[in-house]
Amino acid sequence: MSITIMNNETPWWGEVNLDKERCLQLDIGPLSVAIEHDAHEWRIHSQREKEVDTNDNRLHKIVGQFSPCYYQDVARYIVNSSSNHIQLLPALADRSVVCRPVAPINLDAGASVTLYVSTPIYLMINVVNSKTSLLQELATQRLSDTWFGPSTCSGELCYASATSGRLDLQKLPYRIQRATTPLLIHNNADDNLLFERVALPTPLLSLYAAKNGQLWTENITLTREDNGDFAQLKLGKAPLKMSFVNGPRKNIGHSQIIRAFSAIFN
Known part of the structure; x- marks a missing residue:
């Protein structure tokens, strides 16, 4: 069995050569994944460990000849490709993610504030040949659904x-x-702006990595000009001294007027 040792200079994502009858195991936070390459198929085993603290920065990556066991779910894929190369790629959520400040924030007229929020990433598993084909996408943490808006008819x-x-x-x-x-x-x-929740538009954001492997996105600016619901959403530039990892799921350009404070704040 060969073992890939993770360190600050070795990101867990990227392409991996996985010959037939070999397996890759990746543990990242509460998510455990094992990818098997058989003669005619790919098998992806996965589970989220309930006993693993989501605050624990667990990261293990192993490649070798072994059979995965004790996984809750398994999915089988037969592809029109003889490639031995798979790609592990982090991605942001496919919907906006609602986060909360530690306490509600009252923002005075003319005032500004910077809020730092973190959101769980997804793991994309691709087969790489002449083109990249997605096999499966898994959330590292299970997220619940929530409705965000002023009413059940709007949001x-x-x-x-x-x-x-x-x-x-x-x-x-x-x-x-x-x-x-x-x-x-x-x-x-x-007028003042009071908000208790923030819906981060994650499908519009790209992913970047710092040298220590920490994942970031570009910054977001919301500018409220009138005493109403609308604001200008502006996406910032790529963070300095970070490497590009993955692009946005949706592309709106760098600026857009949105109904921000009925859809973004509630």
């Missing part, structure tokens, strides 16, 4: 995150299975 279906947003980046715990986003809010309107 959007989101995911709910158990982690709070922080005003102080140093107080936001580092989690190997989460990506951090700086959210800058400008209240240029004449």
Whole structure:
């Protein structure tokens, strides 16, 4: 059995050559995945460990000849490809993720605030040949559904995150299975803005990696100009001294007017 040792200079994602009758096991936070390459198929075994603390930065990656066992779920894939190469790729959620500040925030007219929020990543498992084919996508943490909007007739279906947003980046715990986003809010309107929840538009964001392997997104700026629901959403540039990992699921450009405070805040 060969073992890939993870360290600060070796990201867990990327391409892996997995010959037939070999297996790759990846444990990241509460998610455990084993990928088998057989003569005619790929088998993906997965489970989320209930006894593993989501605050524990568990990361193990092993490649060798062994049979995975004790997994809750297994999926089998037969593909039109003889490739031995698979790609492990982190991605952000396919819906907005609702996070909460530690306590509700009252933002005075003319004031600004930066909130740091983290959201769980997904694991994309691809077969790489002349083109990349997605086999399976798994959330590192199971997220519950939540409705976000002023009423049941107006709003959007989101995911709910158990982690709070922080005003102080140093107080936001580092989690190997989460990506951090700086959210800058400008209240240029004449009235105060009170918000208790933030719905982060994760499908619009890209992923970047710091040298220590921590995942980040570009920053987001929301600017409220009038005493109403609309604000300008602007995506920032790529973080400095970080490497690009994965792009957005949806592309809206760098700026857009949205109904921010009925859809983003509630």
